[in-house]
Each structure stands twice: as structure tokens, then as C-alpha cells.
Amino acid sequence: MGAAAEPFLEVEGLEKVFRIRRRAGRLRRERVEVRAVDGLSFTVPRGEMVGFIGPNGAGKSTTVKMLTGILAPSGGRLRVAGLDPSRERVELTRRIGVVFGQRTTLWWDLPLRDSYRLMRRMYRIPAARYRENLDRCTELLDLGPLLTVPVRQLSLGQRMRADIAAALLHDPEVLYLDEPTIGLDVVSKSAVRRFLADLNSERSTTVLLTTHDLGDIEQLCERVLVIDHGRLMYDGALAGLHEVGESERVLVVDLARELPPISGLDGARTLRTEGPRQWLAFPASASAAPLVGRVAAEYPLVDLSVQEPAIEDVIARMYAGRTG
Amino acid sequence: MVEAIRRRAAVFLWGVRAYGFIAGMWVRSTLAYRTSFLIMATGNLLTTFLDFVGIMIMFSHVETLGGFTLAEVAFLYGTSSTAFGLADLFLGTFDRIGTRIRDGTLDTLLVRPVPVLAQVAADRFALRRLGRVAQGGAVLVWSLLRLDIEWTAGRVLLTAAMLVSGGVIFGCVFVLGGAFQFWAQDASEVQNAFTYGGTTLLQYPPTLFARELVRGVVFVVPLAFVNWLPALRVLGREDPLGLPGWVDLASPAVALVCCALAGLAWRRGLRAYRSTGS
Numbered sequence A: 001m002g003a004a005a006e007p008f009l010e011v012e013g014l015e016k017v018f019r020i021r022r023r024a025g026r027l028r029r030e031r032v033e034v035r036a037v038d039g040l041s042f043t044v045p046r047g048e049m050v051g052f053i054g055p056n057g058a059g060k061s062t063t064v065k066m067l068t069g070i071l072a073p074s075g076g077r078l079r080v081a082g083l084d085p086s087r088e089r090v091e092l093t094r095r096i097g098v099v100f101g102q103r104t105t106l107w108w109d110l111p112l113r114d115s116y117r118l119m120r121r122m123y124r125i126p127a128a129r130y131r132e133n134l135d136r137c138t139e140l141l142d143l144g145p146l147l148t149v150p151v152r153q154l155s156l157g158q159r160m161r162a163d164i165a166a167a168l169l170h171d172p173e174v175l176y177l178d179e180p181t182i183g184l185d186v187v188s189k190s191a192v193r194r195f196l197a198d199l200n201s202e203r204s205t206t207v208l209l210t211t212h213d214l215g216d217i218e219q220l221c222e223r224v225l226v227i228d229h230g231r232l233m234y235d236g237a238l239a240g241l242h243e244v245g246e247s248e249r250v251l252v253v254d255l256a257r258e259l260p261p262i263s264g265l266d267g268a269r270t271l272r273t274e275g276p277r278q279w280l281a282f283p284a285s286a287s288a289a290p291l292v293g294r295v296a297a298e299y300p301l302v303d304l305s306v307q308e309p310a311i312e313d314v315i316a317r318m319y320a321g322r323t324g
Numbered sequence B: 001m002v003e004a005i006r007r008r009a010a011v012f013l014w015g016v017r018a019y020g021f022i023a024g025m026w027v028r029s030t031l032a033y034r035t036s037f038l039i040m041a042t043g044n045l046l047t048t049f050l051d052f053v054g055i056m057i058m059f060s061h062v063e064t065l066g067g068f069t070l071a072e073v074a075f076l077y078g079t080s081s082t083a084f085g086l087a088d089l090f091l092g093t094f095d096r097i098g099t100r101i102r103d104g105t106l107d108t109l110l111v112r113p114v115p116v117l118a119q120v121a122a123d124r125f126a127l128r129r130l131g132r133v134a135q136g137g138a139v140l141v142w143s144l145l146r147l148d149i150e151w152t153a154g155r156v157l158l159t160a161a162m163l164v165s166g167g168v169i170f171g172c173v174f175v176l177g178g179a180f181q182f183w184a185q186d187a188s189e190v191q192n193a194f195t196y197g198g199t200t201l202l203q204y205p206p207t208l209f210a211r212e213l214v215r216g217v218v219f220v221v222p223l224a225f226v227n228w229l230p231a232l233r234v235l236g237r238e239d240p241l242g243l244p245g246w247v248d249l250a251s252p253a254v255a256l257v258c259c260a261l262a263g264l265a266w267r268r269g270l271r272a273y274r275s276t277g278s
């Protein structure tokens, strides 16, 4: 059938316009149009893992809502696994999994296990497959001790892991994650990343991960789509994004004591110092490892971390690069 | 055409089944806290019971109310209260739809393969609402024992049909009110006026009220079909508007029309849903 060659997600000239009424002055109200998504086009083949990145208000969530059939597009064409999401929403539900970072699909007042049982009946998941999937998620996402706990008592990180499991019990072909790592602790964050990487490589589930934090997708997605004001700004490898934007990452080092600014390291410059802590900028397209090695060799290094460039800065440089 | 009807029926049945297992999950989880359930249920029963005590006190001063005896008023009260109780039991948490629309949590229901109506209706299903049905049923049974009526098969059938259609009509008002909230965000007050206000109205004889009000209740909001019109027939009385006799038997048909309207409004409402920005 040539299904492999056919794109799994097809988005062509997609638009979404919200007409809202806004207060203008004390009594007067005016109607304004918000073009949340403005002529977006891209395709994603089956089994790919794509980062969908942009600043707050860029139109990421709106796009995901159209891909899942929650919202009908104002214009353009949209196909997911050959289906039109808003018209064939119910049919599509069995084939997709969705995790909204801001809201849970679980039942607040029920123990986690009861939520999963409801999912099983709603999606009519065969018992054996349900058990297998639940066991796997429980183990990899470390949910075992949480199954008897009412969802409202879970921490944000626990709830997010529980939500990801809930979205995968019915073996969806594609998983949408809308800001899944927002507000997560470091341990949960890396557990989620590892889990998603496994899911994608072992089950070849297509994954679309939305975020405004470049750090989230750095270890996950070979391909990123950058959107701003509802338009596609970049489509390609993450490394390429850094080259286009000529953006910099920042190495934060904690030294054993207060020292003069680190200097003489190729390709790195010290931004500022504060007591024993120093900030070094280096090109985002370069690896941090050699730089770390040299700092460690020449200075009394205690601790370090790497900060990704803010997506707003990357986009600002893109605009500058286009006009200049 | 046949295919389309068959598909609709399948969706409907699946929705009913899904309602069943979601409600069942809530029942099981509330029964886990048995004492708190018992307290709530008893409280519910007591408050609704006091409601009827008010009417009985009124009758300690007068012989009849609008020409109706205590037993007849109890019949009106019992039928309307039971019908409302049934709707309230199955769809009572439906007004939470307004919150879901405003805060965008309806999103999560839309990505599941179960009709959204069933999911919203079954959410937080509470058995303690049986209290109202029990109280209405008790008053109804009491009135049946006191009424001086010959219980022909026709009267029994009419009374049963009245309870079911009445429940369905009230239920449709719940759904219509919910659907309306997709457009107007504060419609729940209006809907409460219809349902809670409506049931209080229907507990009294129609002869008590101004003719215009009665007419409005018959034609604009079809609440009179819940019990007034069929109950007057059962009690062997004339209705104050002098409507043709077949109208008294029209409740099931009116209930069906209400279902069609409520279903239509609900579907249009869902299509108008626009979620929220984060």
C-alpha cells in the first residue's frame, strides 16, 4: 500500500482564527481577531519524533488541538493517519494519545488504578494487552506505589508520569505531548525523556512534543519545528537551528573559590562572575564536553550546568538574520 | 438512511453503556466511605421530606387548595418530585459542564472514544440523589392510598408513562441548559429557574396560578406535560385552559420531541466549543 512513504501527519496552510470580544474603555467592547495559527504547513512521517517549539502564545497548543480534532481549523488542510480530525474525531480517538501538560485526563477523586480501569473500558482494550501495557508503564515510569493514591494527592511530576501512562494504554499510533515537562523536577524530567525515547525506538510510535524550552528536546528530537505567531520559522535538525540563529549556550561553573574571570579558552567568553560562580558563553552548535574538560583541567571545578538559549532569543536572531 | 439510523443507535447504546460503567465507578468509590454516604443520603431525604411537611401544614388551615384536596395535591407533588428526582439522579451533575467549558477541561473528554454527553452526565454520579426519588415515591404512594379513584389499566399506564416522560422532559431541560452554556456562559441560572423552579410549580394545582403562567408552562417550556395535564386526567378533572382531551396523553410524544431538540442543541454546542488559551 506504500503506507510507509505516505506522511502520517499532513498539515497544509493550516489556519485558526479566534474572534474574541475585548474590553475597550470602560463600557465599550470591541471584536478582535487573533490569528493563533497562520498558514502552517509541515508533514511528519510515521515513527518520527518531532519537537514543536515556540515561545508562549506561538500557537502550539492550538495546533495540537486541531490535530486531535478538539478544534476545527478556520482554513487549510489537515490529515492524521488519513483522517480529518475534526470531522472524524471519534474514530481518531482510538489511534491517538494526548497529554496536556496543564490539565489531567485522570479523575481527581479516584485512585489512579480506577482511572486506568475506566480508560480500559472506554477504549475497549483487551485484558491481556491492558495488563501488559500497564505493567510496562508502571515499571518504566515508576508508578507502582502511586496506583492506590487519589490523583489529587499526586505531585506534579507524579501526575505527569501517570498521565503519560494513561495516554498509552490503548497503543496509540501517535502521541501528542503539550508541554509535558513544564514544572517538572529534574528526576521526573529525565525519567520522562528516557521513557519517550524508548517508546519511539521500540514501538515506533510517532511523537510530537510541544515545548517552549529547548532543553526538553535537546536529547530527544532530531527534528524540530519552530513556530512563532502561528507561522513556521524553521524545520530541520536541532544543530542546524543553532547555526541559523548563531545562538549561544551558557556553561555555569562553580569554582572552589573566587577567581578572576576565566579567559584564554577558545570559543568561549566569560559573561559575568559572582563570587565563585562564573557564566561562560559558547556557540550552541558546539559540544560542551571539550570546554568542560579544559575548565576542569585548569581550574578548581566544583559543579557545573549548561543553560540552553531561550527560544525567544533564537527566534529574534532568525528575524535579524532574515532582514540583515 | 437505514445505515445512518443503525449507526446512531449503536452510538446511543454505547453511550448508555459507558454511562453505566463510569457511574458504577463513582458508586463504588463513594461506597468505600460508607458512613459519609449514609449521612449524606439521610440528610438529602430529610430536607426533601421537610419540603412536603410545609404543604401538610398548609392543609391544617384549609380544606382544599385551588379546589384540590390534600391527597390530590400529594399526587401532583409525588409525580413531579419523582420525575424531577429521576432526572436529577441521572443528570444532576450536568451543570458542571459550564465550568468545563470555561476552564477548557472539556478538551480531555473530546479525545476519548465515548460520547461527551455520557461522560459529562456520568461524572460524579451520586447515589445519594436517590433520596429525592424515594421521597417523591413515598408521597406518591401515600396519595394513591388516600385518593378515591378507581385504578383502571388506563390510569395506571398513564401514571407510569407520566413519571418516565416527566423524568425525560426534565432531563432534556438539564441538557438544553448545558448546551446553552457553550454560547452564554452564565446560562446555568436560567436553567435552574426552569428545573428547580419548575418542579416547585408543578407540585401545586394549576388552578392556583394565573392563566398566562399556565399557558406559558404548557407551550413555551413544556413542563406541564411532566404531570399537570396527565395528572388532571387521572384525577378526573378539567384543565383550566380547556385544551382538547388528547393533549393529556401527549407526554411521551412531547418527551421525544424534547430529546430531539436537546440532542440537536448539544451537538451544535459541541461544534461551537472553542477551548481556552493556556
Ligand SMILES: Nc1ncnc2c1ncn2[C@@H]1O[C@H](COP(=O)(O)OP(=O)(O)O)[C@@H](O)[C@H]1O
Binding pocket: A018, A020, A034, A035, A036, A054, A055, A056, A057, A058, A059, A060, A061, A062, A063, B274, B275, B276, B277, B278
Ligand atoms: N480558545 C481560545 N480563545 C481565544 N484565543 C485563544 C484561544 N486559544 C488560544 N488563543 C490565543 O491564540 C494564541 C496562541 O495560543 P496557544 O496555541 O495556546 O499558544 P502556545 O501553546 O504556543 O503557547 C494566543 O494568542 C492565545 O491567546
Ligand SMILES: [Mg+2]
Binding pocket: A060, A061, A062, A178, A179, B278
Ligand atoms: Mg501551550
